[in-house]
Amino acid sequence: MLADILAHPKIMKQYFILQFKMLNRQLTEWGIEPVIGYVVGLFAFIGISIKLFEKTQFAEYIYIVLALSLVIKLNEINRNDFLKLCYSKTEYIKIRIVENLIVSIVFITFLLFQEKYLSSILLFISVCLFSLLDFKNKSSFTIPTPFYKYPFEFIVGFRSNYLIYFFAYFLTFMSISVNNFNLGIFSLILTLLSCLNHYTNSENEFYVWVFSMTPKEFIRYKLKNIIQYSTILCLPILITLALFFYTKIDIIVVFQFLGYLFIFTTMLAKYSVFPEKLNIRFGIVFALTFWFPPLLLFIIPYLYIQSTKKLKEIL
Amino acid sequence: MISIENLSKSYGSKLVLENINLNFEKGKVYGIVGENGAGKTTLFKCIAGLEKYNGAIHCEYGKPKDFLGYLQTEPFFFSKITGNEYIQLLCNARNVIYPDIKEKNIFDLPLNEYAVKYSTGMRKKLAFTAILLQENKLFILDEPFNGVDIHSNIIITEIIHKLKGMGKSIIISSHIFSTLNDTCDEIFLLKNGKIIKTVLKEEFRNLESEMKAFTIGNKIEKLNLK
Numbered sequence: 412m413l414a415d416i417l418a419h420p421k422i423m424k425q426y427f428i429l430q431f432k433m434l435n436r437q438l439t440e441w442g443i444e445p446v447i448g449y450v451v452g453l454f455a456f457i458g459i460s461i462k463l464f465e466k467t468q469f470a471e472y473i474y475i476v477l478a479l480s481l482v483i484k485l486n487e488i489n490r491n492d493f494l495k496l497c498y499s500k501t502e503y504i505k506i507r508i509v510e511n512l513i514v515s516i517v518f519i520t521f522l523l524f525q526e527k528y529l530s531s532i533l534l535f536i537s538v539c540l541f542s543l544l545d546f547k548n549k550s551s552f553t554i555p556t557p558f559y560k561y562p563f564e565f566i567v568g569f570r571s572n573y574l575i576y577f578f579a580y581f582l583t584f585m586s587i588s589v590n591n592f593n594l595g596i597f598s599l600i601l602t603l604l605s606c607l608n609h610y611t612n613s614e615n616e617f618y619v620w621v622f623s624m625t626p627k628e629f630i631r632y633k634l635k636n637i638i639q640y641s642t643i644l645c646l647p648i649l650i651t652l653a654l655f656f657y658t659k660i661d662i663i664v665v666f667q668f669l670g671y672l673f674i675f676t677t678m679l680a681k682y683s684v685f686p687e688k689l690n691i692r693f694g695i696v697f698a699l700t701f702w703f704p705p706l707l708l709f710i711i712p713y714l715y716i717q718s719t720k721k722l723k724e725i726l
Numbered sequence: 727m728i729s730i731e732n733l734s735k736s737y738g739s740k741l742v743l744e745n746i747n748l749n750f751e752k753g754k755v756y757g758i759v760g761e762n763g764a765g766k767t768t769l770f771k772c773i774a775g776l777e778k779y780n781g782a783i784h785c786e787y788g789k790p791k792d793f794l795g796y797l798q799t800e801p802f803f804f805s806k807i808t809g810n811e812y813i814q815l816l817c818n819a820r821n822v823i824y825p826d827i828k829e830k831n832i833f834d835l836p837l838n839e840y841a842v843k844y845s846t847g848m849r850k851k852l853a854f855t856a857i858l859l860q861e862n863k864l865f866i867l868d869e870p871f872n873g874v875d876i877h878s879n880i881i882i883t884e885i886i887h888k889l890k891g892m893g894k895s896i897i898i899s900s901h902i903f904s905t906l907n908d909t910c911d912e913i914f915l916l917k918n919g920k921i922i923k924t925v926l927k928e929e930f931r932n933l934e935s936e937m938k939a940f941t942i943g944n945k946i947e948k949l950n951l952k
Contacts, residue, residue, distance in 0.1 A: 553808055553838055562815040563804055570806035615802040620776055621819040623792040725775075726791075 422502055423509065430510070442690035453517075460521050471522060471530045478518035478534055482511045482541050491545065507542035514538075558640050563618070565640040568609030575605045576644060583648045587655050595652045596666055602648060603670030606641040610677040616686045619725050626722035630679070630715070637674050645670070672707050676700065676714060683717035685725070727752045727864065727895050728773070728790060733781035735768055735919075742768050743779070743919045750864070753893040755886060757906040759937070760916035766899045767799065769916070770866045773897075787863060792820075795857030795865045799872070801849055809837035809844070809852050816856040825859060833878055846873035854882065865889065865896045871905045883908050903934045 435445040464470040485507075495503050515538045522531035554573060558565040569576065579598040586595035622629055642649075645667060652663050680693050700706045728750045735743040743765045750756055758766050771777040775791045787793055803812060810827060817824045831837060833851040835844070841852055850873060857865065867886075871879050886896055886909045900906050906913055907930050915923040915937075925933050 553840060554806075559811055559814060561818060562811040563807055566811055567804045567806045614804075616776060617796075617798065617802060618815070620774065620791060621816060623820050724778075 422498070423505065426506055427509070440688060440690075442692055456517055457521075464525055471525070471527045474518050474522060475530060475534050475537075478515040479537060479541070481514045482538055485510060485514060486541065486544070488545075504542060508539055511538045511542050557643055561636050561640070563614070564609040564636065565606075565644075568606070569644070572605050572608070576602060579605070580647055583651050587651060592652075592656050592659055595648070595656065596662065599645060599648045599652065599663070599666055599670070602645050603641065603667075603674065606637070606644060606670070607674045607677050610637075610674060610681055611689060613681055613684075613686055613688050616725065619682075619685065619722065622726060624726060626719040626726055629722055629726060630682070630718060633678055634675055637678060638671055641670065641674060669704060672704075672711070673700070676707060676711055679711065679714035679718045682722055683714045685718070685721050727786055729784045730773070731782045731784070733769075733772060733779050733783065735765075735772055735777060735779045741919060743772065746781070746921055748914065748921065750895045750897060752895055753890055754911045755890050755896045755898065755909050757910035757913035758897060758899045758916055759901075759903075759906065759913060760899075764916045765919040766916055767868055770796065770868055770897070770899070773866060790864060793863040795860055795862035797850070797854055797857055797865070797867045797870055799868045801853035803841040803844075803849065803852075805840070805842050807841055808839060809835050809841050812841050812852060813837070813856045813859060816860055820860045820862075822859065822861055830855065830859060832881060847875055847878065850874055851878055854885075858885065863894055865894060867896065867898045869899055869901070871900055871902050879905065903937070906930075907934075 438445045438448045460470075460474075463473065467473070491507075494506060498506065512535075515534060519531050519534055519538075522528075522534065554570045556566050556569045558569065579601045582598035582601070583595055586592065586598060619629070622632075624632065649663060649667060653660050656663070677697070680689060680697070684690070684693075696710065700710060730746055730748045733743060733746040734741065746769065748756075758769065760766050768777060772779040773783060773790055774794055774796050775789065783790065807815075813827065814824050827837060833848075833855060835848055835852055835855070837852075841849060844852060850870065854867075854870060870882055874882065883905065886898070889896055896909075898906065898909060910930075911927055913925045913930065913933065914921050915925070
């Protein structure tokens with residue numbers, strides 16, 4: 412296979428140079444110097460991996476799932492159709508195999524380093540096989556949601572991440588089974604973080620422009636959606652934890668309230684730079700607020716003023 | 727309803743629109759024609775308030791964007807939102823009560839399916855349906871007939887006539903001259919960011935042949951096709 416790939420080095424080289432440029436541009440857009448991004452990324456990956464393998468016996472399985480989910484993300488229909496149009500069948504397959512290997516190589520290498528030979532071989536074979544598969548979703552099935560009245564963040568977010576929500580509910584169930592309150596709180600945090608994630612990407616400008624509202628009304632409208640819909644998603648966890656750990660209801664309420672504040676902050680941060688995307692500076696500030704939540708008292712008013720200014724230009 | 731005075735727009739040192747002066751009255755349909763890159767979409771975005779500009783736009787109702795239905799050339803849809811939800815979102819945005827959609831779905835769109843799975847024409851029809859249900863007073867339709875089947879083209883043309891009868895103003899850009907001929911009261915020719923000609927209904931007949939001669943010239947001979 413490698414000999415085959417090397418037989419057409421020019422086409423492959425051009426394609427991957429272009430991909431490399433695109434990745435560098437994306438990092439720059441996030442406010443990260445590409446070289447620093449790669450070095451920090453690699454060290455962070457090694458650090459997190461070492462911790463993961465120390466902490467849990469399921470690390471190798473988590474690793475396989477993570478690597479395969481990245482590979483599946485690359486298997487996007489329109490992107491693959493475009494590649495098929497541009498390249499011959501053999502070139503297409505070679506490109507797909509090489510890019511799947513590039514994405515998963517760090518996982519395979521670390522599994523080898525951890526002497527998990529069977530898992531690394533299995534991952535390698537799966538990654539190569541995935542290059543030959545097309546995940547064309549021809550089904551017209553629409554995942555139902557209770558959020559139809561006020562689209563779009565929770566509708567799109569829930570449909571994209573519904574497995575995370577079901578996993579969180581499963582963890583809540585487990586927390587009751589093993590009588591572990593911390594696990595229950597973790598499931599609540601996971602749900603709230605997933606809700607927060609719905610507000611990290613800037614939407615197309617049209618979807619802000621179209622509102623006949625003042626910036627303040629627009630922010631109030633979004634805040635109402637956040638409270639209403641994140642409560643719906645957290646409700647099964649909140650009720651279960653409140654019933655089985657009723658002596659710790661104050662802690663549950665504090666976490667839920669902090670969750671609202673963090674989601675609200677993310678929404679404000681998004682509109683404070685709109686239509687630009689959130690960059691690494693926000694990530695650093697956000698990490699600081701996680702470490703010391705009272706910082707939100709200063710950050711929220713600042714972001715609120717910035718968002719109203721930005722929104723005023725569009726609304 | 728809307729008057730544009732000395733509107734200019736530039737991207738860096740490149741002047742895209744230069745001293746545009748236009749008046750759009752109630753109950754009239756206006757066409758804007760021009761080659762790709764002539765500045766049509768930029769002009770629409772300026773009217774919509776999606777682009778900053780120099781000059782002035784006066785409007786008797788206040789901000790044009792609050793009562794403007796803007797059909798973009800390529801409407802954007804979120805990856806996992808259904809046709810129904812898209813219409814709901816646009817109605818919410820204008821504080822309009824979501825109607826009984828079964829009756830209003832005149833293009834027979836599969837509204838319970840994800841909009842990104844729609845064909846180009848279906849996406850355009852969905853976006854058009856949504857702005858119609860917003861109860862707007864002014865419409866900007868950027869290439870409304872592109873990619874849309876002939877039956878729907880007939881329906882769109884009839885809707886434009888109906889909107890005109892209701893006293894609404896409609897601005898259309900189209901590369902299909904016959905559609906403008908059927909719908910417009912006045913056509914503006916945009917070239918290199920300037921309005922170079924205004925043509926009234928009675929002069930439309932000459933316009934198409936003039937445009938052909940003006941646009942094609944001897945370009946095809948130059949291609950030296952073999």
